[in-house]
Amino acid sequence: MPRRRAERQQEKEEFLQQNPELITFTTRIEVDADGGEDAVFSQDGGPFEEAGIDDFEGGNDSFILVDGIFGPTFEIRAFEDVPGPFLFQPNLISISENGFGVAGEDELFGGEDELMVEPMMLGEDEDEDPIPPGVDTVDEGEVFSVEVDNGEDFGGEDFGGEDDDEGGLSFGIDFTTSGRGSVVIELFDDDGPVPILTETFNIPFGTQPGTVLNFEVDTPDGELFQYADVSTNGTSISIVGVDLETNFPGDFFGTE
Numbered sequence: 001m002p003r004r005r006a007e008r009q010q011e012k013e014e015f016l017q018q019n020p021e022l023i024t025f026t027t028r029i030e031v032d033a034d035g036g037e038d039a040v041f042s043q044d045g046g047p048f049e050e051a052g053i054d055d056f057e058g059g060n061d062s063f064i065l066v067d068g069i070f071g072p073t074f075e076i077r078a079f080e081d082v083p084g085p086f087l088f089q090p091n092l093i094s095i096s097e098n099g100f101g102v103a104g105e106d107e108l109f110g111g112e113d114e115l116m117v118e119p120m121m122l123g124e125d126e127d128e129d130p131i132p133p134g135v136d137t138v139d140e141g142e143v144f145s146v147e148v149d150n151g152e153d154f155g156g157e158d159f160g161g162e163d164d165d166e167g168g169l170s171f172g173i174d175f176t177t178s179g180r181g182s183v184v185i186e187l188f189d190d191d192g193p194v195p196i197l198t199e200t201f202n203i204p205f206g207t208q209p210g211t212v213l214n215f216e217v218d219t220p221d222g223e224l225f226q227y228a229d230v231s232t233n234g235t236s237i238s239i240v241g242v243d244l245e246t247n248f249p250g251d252f253f254g255t256e
Contacts, residue, residue: 053069069095076147077147093144137178169247
């Protein structure tokens with residue numbers, strides 16, 4: 001565990017000891033280490049379970065493309081050129097052994113709207129990389145967005161409804177990078193497109209490809225977030241893990 005992450009965990013544990021009435025729940029989201037093409041989640045350190053997938057859009061033995069990923073407490077979407085969570089152009093999410101990425105239009109389509117990944121999906125072009133360039137990363141102009149979901153299971157059936165007192169407390173990602181730019185996390189509530197928190201992580205000089213970095217933020221005191229948006233400036237990242245802390249446990253398939 002990186003030093004700063006360990007320090008933050010110790011700070012949280014000390015805070016909870018001083019405030020025993022505050023109950024929090026943690027959710028970890030990753031790519032399945034066994035298959036590399038499934039999203040899985042774990043709650044409060046428990047066993048990993050398979051997350052829900054919204055609309056499989058294709059793939060091959062190395063990656064898949066989906067419209068969304070769902071589980072208790074979270075719903076993941078991808079957007080392009082998004083100033084906030086209320087104006088967006090939807091994109092696909094890629095799931096591969098490299099982690100989660102965003103497949104933008106320029107990565108999926110050629111100059112004449114030729115689907116660039118189609119030969120990969122059909123196994124027709126063995127000379128190309130199994131994952132087209134940029135499909136398995138979050139690049140500049142793309143947004144990986146996690147919504148705190150406290151009312152629906154992955155099939156859309158309403159079990160809990162919305163509660164203004166339920167939301168996110170902290171959000172973090174583990175990621176690898178291929179450049180020297182920065183990563184931005186913005187937290188939003190339901191009141192509008194202006195973030196309640198924006199923090200930037202500058203990639204340290206000398207970071208080697210494949211090195212796993214961590215970037216975690218907490219909400220301002222007394223506030224809850226409903227959306228966490230991850231974007232980049234001057235670099236590309238693959239998200240290998242997501243950590244979400246909420247003040248409610250969430251349901252999956254309508255069960256406790």
